[in-house]
Amino acid sequence: MFFRNLTLFRFPTSLDLSDLEQQLAECALKPVGPLELSSRGFVPPFGHHGDALSHGLHDALWLTVGGEDKLLPGAVVNDLLQKKLAAIEEQEGRKPGGRTRKRLKDDLITELLPRAFVRPVRSDALLDTSLGVIAVDTSSRKNAESVVSEIRRALGSFPALPVNAEVAPRAILTGWIAGDTLPEGLTLGDECELRDPTDTGAVVKVQRMDLSGDEIARHLESGKQATRLALVLDDHVSFVIGEDLVVRKFKLLDGAVDQLESTERDDVTAELEARFALMAGEFKRLFNVLEKAFKLSKADA
Structure with a gap:
């Protein structure tokens, strides 16, 4: 379970984490819905080997944000969309406008989502409460911000900011x-x-x-x-x-x-x-x- 990348944020060492497990439980991962593209929430860091949604050791905490993403390839959607547009053009003798294209595409996505494959994902984070730093196991700033946002959603307030150097x-x-x-x-x-x-x-x-x-x-x-x-x-x-x-x-x-x-x-x-x-x-x-x-x-x- 060793992390491969560390995207770092600072947070106040005075942060209250006394009710952490209960707060995480309220934001636990739920299965992605039939018409949803994705779902995010907390899962046990130990996977199938534990039930707790956090693992602490001294001043270190291990949290894991899990997710389920629907796999809906754009090429499949566009192929079906082109077929529908061609049928309308042949039937009405004109090319459908932008609004019609958007409506048809939205309808196709709604139709395909319940049948799409689901891909599980996870992102791990290490919080050092004495240093006031969180390391997210990713090199993507966007993915790291997503994990921080989930922690913020669970705690209600999590004033974490990307690390900033006073020298270049x-x-x-x-x-x-x-x-x-x-x-x-x-x-x-x-x-x-x-x-x-x-x-x-x-x-x-x-x-x-x-x-x-x-x-x-x-x-x-x-x-x-x-x-x-x-x-x-x-x-x-x-x-x-x-x-x-x-x-x-x-x-x-x-x-x-x-x-x-x-x-x-x-x-x-x-x-x-x-x-x-x-x-x-x-x-x-x-x-x-x-x-x-x-x-x-x-x-x-």
């Missing part, structure tokens, strides 16, 4: 590649994205390369700036962070995962609990480093 992330990332001292515990990875600061400038994407080498140095000398950079924290976590402050390719390395292998567990629930505990601890360490390096602002209480 691009300048920090570029400086690290250029030789500036990295925060304690961080080392350069083998991947980066360099962009010319002009709107139509060149973009260079590098993978599996020594970022301290001459080739990268020449790109920096030509004025390119780092917009994404791979980093490693204490041989425990590797990740790529962008100027948008989204953490991508988040991965726990052997130095961290070895802690799991050294402990025997008898069931799936215990394994999930151990994995969450490990990830929550590594995330806290990582966020503390990023918060200081980028001077991330806190949410107003």
Whole structure:
């Protein structure tokens, strides 16, 4: 259950979560209706291995927003629509207008929805209540905002805002590649994205390369700036962070995962609990480093 991406938001550490389980239950996932395109709500983080809609450990919380999406391919709708339009044109001797096209398309969707396949989806989130930060397992800002909106719907109020840096992330990332001292515990990875600061400038994407080498140095000398950079924290976590402050390719390395292998567990629930505990601890360490390096602002209480 390790997260792969982290889209981050800040919220006040004074947030009251004393009635969380009851509030989540009132917004639990309901099956998508016959005429609905989708449905969203909370589901147990442990899936079929638990009933609770949240899992807490110390100051870390694991929430999961589940969903059901109807699969209604646009090509199928458009094909049927064209057939109906052709039949009307042949019968009436004229092409149907825009309003007729829209009405026919709406009617087709209403007709097809009850027979459409349903695709289950889930989005996981980790809340650290002591840091006042939520990490949503997605690199899509839109999907992350959707999860935050569901939490807000359940709590009634959830003043969470995307993380904001008081310094330019691009300048920090570029400086690290250029030789500036990295925060304690961080080392350069083998991947980066360099962009010319002009709107139509060149973009260079590098993978599996020594970022301290001459080739990268020449790109920096030509004025390119780092917009994404791979980093490693204490041989425990590797990740790529962008100027948008989204953490991508988040991965726990052997130095961290070895802690799991050294402990025997008898069931799936215990394994999930151990994995969450490990990830929550590594995330806290990582966020503390990023918060200081980028001077991330806190949410107003």
